[in-house]
Amino acid sequence: MKNIVVLILLICMVSCQTKAKKDEIKKPNILLIVVDDQGYADFSPFKNHDKSISTPNITRLGNSGTVFTQAYVTAPVCSPSRAGMLTGKNQFRWDKPASWGPGLPDSVKTIAEYLKDAGYETARIGKNDLGRNFHKNNVREYPLNHGYDEFLGFSAHAHDYWLNSQDIKDRTPDPYGTSALLGPLMHNMGEKSYDQGYLTDILTDESVEYIKRKRDKPFFLTLSYNAVHHLIHQVPKKYLDKYNVKEIPNYDPDSLVAFKKHKPGSYSAYYDKYSRVGAIQHEDLRKYYLANLNCLDDNIGRVLDALKTQKLVENTVVVFLSDNGGSPLTGANNSPLTGGKYSLWEGGIRVPLAISWPNVIDAGKVETHYVCATDILPTLTNFAGVTLTDSAIDGINLLKPEANRLLVWKWQKTWAVRKGDWKLTNAKENHWKSEPSAQYIAPIVDNMELKLFNIAKDPGERNDLASQHLEKVKALEAAYKNWINLNVRK
Numbered sequence: 001m002k003n004i005v006v007l008i009l010l011i012c013m014v015s016c017q018t019k020a021k022k023d024e025i026k027k028p029n030i031l032l033i034v035v036d037d038q039g040y041a042d043f044s045p046f047k048n049h050d051k052s053i054s055t056p057n058i059t060r061l062g063n064s065g066t067v068f069t070q071a072y073v074t075a076p077v078c079s080p081s082r083a084g085m086l087t088g089k090n091q092f093r094w095d096k097p098a099s100w101g102p103g104l105p106d107s108v109k110t111i112a113e114y115l116k117d118a119g120y121e122t123a124r125i126g127k128n129d130l131g132r133n134f135h136k137n138n139v140r141e142y143p144l145n146h147g148y149d150e151f152l153g154f155s156a157h158a159h160d161y162w163l164n165s166q167d168i169k170d171r172t173p174d175p176y177g178t179s180a181l182l183g184p185l186m187h188n189m190g191e192k193s194y195d196q197g198y199l200t201d202i203l204t205d206e207s208v209e210y211i212k213r214k215r216d217k218p219f220f221l222t223l224s225y226n227a228v229h230h231l232i233h234q235v236p237k238k239y240l241d242k243y244n245v246k247e248i249p250n251y252d253p254d255s256l257v258a259f260k261k262h263k264p265g266s267y268s269a270y271y272d273k274y275s276r277v278g279a280i281q282h283e284d285l286r287k288y289y290l291a292n293l294n295c296l297d298d299n300i301g302r303v304l305d306a307l308k309t310q311k312l313v314e315n316t317v318v319v320f321l322s323d324n325g326g327s328p329l330t331g332a333n334n335s336p337l338t339g340g341k342y343s344l345w346e347g348g349i350r351v352p353l354a355i356s357w358p359n360v361i362d363a364g365k366v367e368t369h370y371v372c373a374t375d376i377l378p379t380l381t382n383f384a385g386v387t388l389t390d391s392a393i394d395g396i397n398l399l400k401p402e403a404n405r406l407l408v409w410k411w412q413k414t415w416a417v418r419k420g421d422w423k424l425t426n427a428k429e430n431h432w433k434s435e436p437s438a439q440y441i442a443p444i445v446d447n448m449e450l451k452l453f454n455i456a457k458d459p460g461e462r463n464d465l466a467s468q469h470l471e472k473v474k475a476l477e478a479a480y481k482n483w484i485n486l487n488v489r490k
Contacts, residue, residue, distance in 0.1 A: 027218040027384050028357060029316040030115070031211075031307070032376070034085075034222065035296065036078065036127065036229035037341055039326030039439070041333040042293060043067075043352035047366075050333045052286075054294045057301030061320055064363055065356025068398075070370035070455075071321065072418075075411055076341055076348030078157065078229075078323045079131030081373065085321070086110050086130075086146075088377030088388075088395040090408065093487055098410040101131025104140050109390060111377045112147025115220045118386045123150040123210055126203045126224035129157055135176050137189055144188065148222075152187050152206050156180065158271070159226055161234035162250050164194040164202065171253045177268040179275075180230075182251070198236055200227050204299040208306040218384075223303065227296040230275040232288045232330040239291035245284050248274070276329055282438040289331035314358050317383055319376060322351040328436035336460040338443050343429035344409050344416045345443055346461055355398060357383070369401035370418070392487070408483050417480035421456035424466075424476035450477065 041050040045062025046069065074084030074091060075098075083091035083102045087110055095102035104110070112122045124143040133139035134156045143151035158180035169175045169183030184191040185202075194202055207223050233248045240247055251270040273279050280288065300320075307313050325348040326332025327341040339345030353371070355361055374395030381388060382397060396402065409416040416425035428448050432440070444462055445451060452466040452473050466473050 026315075027119070029218050029312055030120075030220045030380055030383070031303070031316055031318045032220070032222045032380075033300065033303070033318065033320045034082070034126075034224040035320070035322050036224075036226050037324065037327040037330060037332060038228055038293070038322035038352055039332030039334050039340075040337050040347065040350060040352065041335040042326065043322075045354060046352070048336075050335070052290060054290070055297040057297045057304060058320070061300065061304060061318060061356060062354045064358070065318070065354055065361050066363075066365040066367050066399075068353040068355075068367045068371050070368060071351055071353035071373070072349050072370065072407060073321075073324055073351055073373045074349075074409065076324050076343050077411075078127075079129050080411075081323045083130050085323075085373040085376055086112075088374045088393045090374065090394050090410075090487075092410040093392070093394075094489055096489055098412055099131070103132040104130050104146055106140055110146045111380060112143070112220065112222070114147075114377070114381050114386050114388070115384055116147050116149070118381075118384050119217055120220045120384065121215060121217050122148045122220045124148045124153065124222040124224065125151075125207050125210065126153045126222075127159070127226045128153055128155045128224065135181070135186075137186065150188060150210075152192065153185055153203070153224065154181065154226075155186060158229055158231075159185075159199060160251065160267075161199040161226075161231065164197065164199060166191075166193040167195070168253070172251075172267050173253065174266045174268050177266075177271060180267070180271045182267055198234075198295075200225060200295055200299050201236075204302050207303055211303070211306045211310055211312065220380075225296060225299075228289060228292045228330060228332065229327070230330060231271065232285070232292055233274060233280060235288065235291040235295055239295050240288075242294065243287040243291045245287045245291065248280075277434075277436055282331075282435075285437055286331035286333075286439065317355070317357040317361075317380065319353075319355045319380070321353040321373060321376075325349060325351060326439075328432065328440045331437050331439060333439040335439070335441060338441050338461045339427075339429060340440060343443075344411055344414050344425055344427040345429065346423075346455070346459060347441065348429075349409060349416075350459075355379075361399065367401065369403055370405070370407070371398055371401050372407055406479055406483065408480050410484070410488075415480060417476050417483075418455065419476060419479060421454050422472060422476060423453050423455045423461075424450060424473060424480070425453075426450055452476070 044055045044059040045067045073081040075081040091102040092098045130141040133141045160182035163182040184193040334347035337347035339347040375398040378395045379398040407418045
């Protein structure tokens with residue numbers, strides 16, 4: 001009798017272990033693709049996209065799932081926006097100045113940490129930018145210290161597309177500029193040098209290899225491209241030829257490319273020269289952007305093909321979004337939205353977003369209710385079977401949008417609030433002394449007065465209705481201030 005009891009217990013243990021293993025395998029793999037500064041109209045899954053773009057693979061991705069026509073990020077620039085999508089929280093909860101560099105407090109848990117705790121292998125490939133502690137691997141902002149098992153990429157605003165070797169770093173007076181850098185990529189607790197290759201291709205190659213890896217656990221891969229961020233002219237020649245623009249010589253530390261206050265040969269001088277309209281004029285600027293975007297699309301296609309080759313499509317959630325609106329300095333097109341990156345106009349905070357998971361998420365659906373990048377964390381953790389214990393998460397389930405939801409933004413001295421069809425803002429951004437690019441749509445006003453727009457009817461924010469709806473102005477302003485008073489650290 002005793003032996004029979006022991007045998008039954010052993011059978012139960014084996015059965016439970018087998019069930020646990022099966023349950024773990026059933027969790028979907030997750031691929032989060034973040035692109036940099038893509039224009040709203042440059043997203044081909046949208047019906048009214050700019051017809052000059054060539055992005056069949058982004059179209060393919062969008063068609064496989066649901067696309068969102070009113071998706072917002074939490075800030076109009078990369079560092080705070082990425083903090084918001086990484087944590088599911090408005091980053092100005094802890095970043096009271098609403099700055100470029102919110103950082104990542106120890107007390108705020110990330111999506112990678114949630115998924116790692118749930119048994120996922122986690123990796124980040126590409127750009128890592130939370131606005132503080134650049135180029136360091138012993139800080140909270142470094143991916144290995146906020147939930148990622150592996151990291152290959154750079155920790156800064158930007159990186160040269162072509163110059164990724166140790167040799168170029170050794171020969172450059174300022175390889176760690178404040179806004180951009182060149183040289184080897186950070187790789188876990190060391191570096192990895194590439195003597196040849198284009199950065200978008202490199203990030204794709206490494207991601208494909210990661211996807212091909214044999215594993216017993218589900219994976220969470222964040223693939224964070226720096227395309228289509230500056231330097232926008234740096235594109236392989238076949239794409240330049242396609243759009244009939246010339247090659248511009250890469251930075252060379254032995255040449256005298258300095259100007260004004262920069263010392264001879266500095267990378268900062270080269271980066272500054274080509275990250276603004278002037279050295280490249282309007283018509284060519286758009287062509288360089290289109291070439292860069294076309295190259296990015298081909299690489300996204302390679303990643304999607306890798307999922308198909310490895311027979312992972314059916315059990316992989318793919319999320320695609322841009323970190324903020326298209327930049328007025330690269331030729332990105334945000335039409336019909338006003339403004340772009342750097343502002344709380346719709347063009348700065350409304351971005352392309354799509355999510356795909358065959359047989360679970362509706363394919364070919366266009367969701368017109370507004371959502372937010374903070375929704376990505378609760379949505380993906382829900383797919384993974386994770387229960388969130390933090391009551392201060394600002395996101396909700398992407399697949400269950402709320403029509404009258406309150407969204408708030410704070411960016412430096414400007415702020416905005418949206419509820420239902422209405423948006424109130426004190427945005428005044430139009431700080432360009434001359435037209436930054438031919439695609440840029442300037443705001444209709446340039447002052448700090450409160451402005452009210454019916455976004456459902458007027459997504460381009462061309463008709464200020466504040467004087468006609470004073471009670472709506474008061475209600476939205478009160479809702480914004482109340483949220484800030486309750487949620488922002490004193």
